[in-house]
Amino acid sequence: EFAMGSSTEHSAYGPTRNPWDLERIPGGSGGGSAAAVAAFEAPLALGTDTGGSIRQPGAVTGTVGVKPTYGGVSRYGLVAMANSLDQVGPVTRTVLDAALLHELIGGHDPLDSTSVDQPVPGLVEAARQGAAGDLSGLRVGVITELQGEGYQAGVLARFHESLELLTAAGAEVVEVSCPSFVHALATYYLVMPCEASSNLAKFDAMRYGLRVLPEGVDAPSAEQVMRATRDAGFGDEVKRRIILGTYALSSGYYDAYYGTAQRVRTLISRDFEAAFGRVDVLVSPTAPTTAFKLGEKLDDPLAMYLNDLATIPANLAGVPGISLPSGLADEDGLPAGFQVLAPAMADDRLYRVGAALEAALHDRWSGPLLDKVPALEGVAR
Ligand code: GLN
Numbered sequence: 258e259f260a261m262g263s264s265t266e267h268s269a270y271g272p273t274r275n276p277w278d279l280e281r282i283p284g285g286s287g288g289g290s291a292a293a294v295a296a297f298e299a300p301l302a303l304g305t306d307t308g309g310s311i312r313q314p315g316a317v318t319g320t321v322g323v324k325p326t327y328g329g330v331s332r333y334g335l336v337a338m339a340n341s342l343d344q345v346g347p348v349t350r351t352v353l354d355a356a357l358l359h360e361l362i363g364g365h366d367p368l369d370s371t372s373v374d375q376p377v378p379g380l381v382e383a384a385r386q387g388a389a390g391d392l393s394g395l396r397v398g399v400i401t402e403l404q405g406e407g408y409q410a411g412v413l414a415r416f417h418e419s420l421e422l423l424t425a426a427g428a429e430v431v432e433v434s435c436p437s438f439v440h441a442l443a444t445y446y447l448v449m450p451c452e453a454s455s456n457l458a459k460f461d462a463m464r465y466g467l468r469v470l471p472e473g474v475d476a477p478s479a480e481q482v483m484r485a486t487r488d489a490g491f492g493d494e495v496k497r498r499i500i501l502g503t504y505a506l507s508s509g510y511y512d513a514y515y516g517t518a519q520r521v522r523t524l525i526s527r528d529f530e531a532a533f534g535r536v537d538v539l540v541s542p543t544a545p546t547t548a549f550k551l552g553e554k555l556d557d558p559l560a561m562y563l564n565d566l567a568t569i570p571a572n573l574a575g576v577p578g579i580s581l582p583s584g585l586a587d588e589d590g591l592p593a594g595f596q597v598l599a600p601a602m603a604d605d606r607l608y609r610v611g612a613a614l615e616a617a618l619h620d621r622w623s624g625p626l627l628d629k630v631p632a633l634e635g636v637a638r
Pocket residue numbers: 260261262263285286305306307308309310311338449565
């Protein structure tokens with residue numbers, strides 16, 4: 258619902274299941290897109306990534322998900338969750354497919370005032386180049402703060418294996434610290450609800466959206482209709498974020514919460530700038546764990562929020578990121594994701610590195626990972 262959550266369990270239409278294990282979540286909020294692609298129901302899909310909603314579903318379903326540079330793909334016609342973070346992007350089975358779709362949907366749109374008025378770099382060309390497997394001269398930075406504690410052993414094992422493959426392809430891999438990233442989650446969970454609560458105010462039952470009349474009231478006032486409508490129309494998670502955002506934006510608290518969050522956001526952007534002065538791309542595991550069980554984190558919003566630890570910094574800074582499957586975690590046989598981040602408007606680097614790694618992993622896992630989806634055994638496709 259309104260692209261919230263990391264599991265699709267907040268959807269007004271009910272949850273989507275992960276084709277790798279039907280008792281598990283397909284990630285979120287773009288879990289429907291990712292599951293459809295993983296299950297061979299669609300070759301291509303779109304998602305909106307506000308805090309990771311394209312990349313994290315990609316990671317837990319073994320698909321490729323790309324969050325373009327902020328403003329790189331038009332948001333015209335999109336229902337906003339948090340305007341300064343939202344970005345539309347592709348969900349596909351291969352890096353080249355993502356490049357093809359991204360090139361098609363990317364570019365300037367005068368109908369979106371945040372759309373970047375610059376040509377999209379050659380993404381398909383970069384993917385084709387990368388697939389040749391030569392990364393010599395490329396500097397890769399492993400983000401110190403996005404590994405180690407809290408990450409599942411199997412996810413880390415696949416991550417380190419991918420780093421070795423990048424080195425074997427000629428890349429130079431170094432570690433880079435981005436100290437402000439430890440505050441990214443807290444920053445996001447202030448900025449996002451503030452913007453979401455403001456956006457959702459337009460669902461007022463008068464000029465926009467659903468209209469529900471209160472029961473047993475003869476001539477209800479506008480306020481009564483609004484109240485009944487918003488009560489019936491919004492789910493629990495949406496209400497939780499409206500309350501958080503409205504509180505954080507209330508007079509007296511505005512600067513302490515929203516103002517501080519915006520200042521930390523600047524520090525995160527500066528960390529990226531400093532890091533990209535030293536390396537061409539930054540990498541981390543996409544999500545700390547493989548797909549968790551449906552229901553497992555539903556009653557614990559904080560545990561759910563923690564899933565976005567590694568994807569959120571890119572949204573706060575507006576830089577692009579890709580997640581591609583790095584193989585199956587040993588302990589549960591479920592897909593893990595490898596994330597690559599690049600400077601704004603350098604989306605082509607994601608495709609070069611992604612395609613090179615994909616080619617190397619293809620040999621390591623003897624064939625496309627998605628041919629191993631257990632739920633699809635024997636299904637013609
Ligand atoms: N899971 C994050 C959230 O709940 C990200 C959502 C998104 O990227 N749309 O806000």
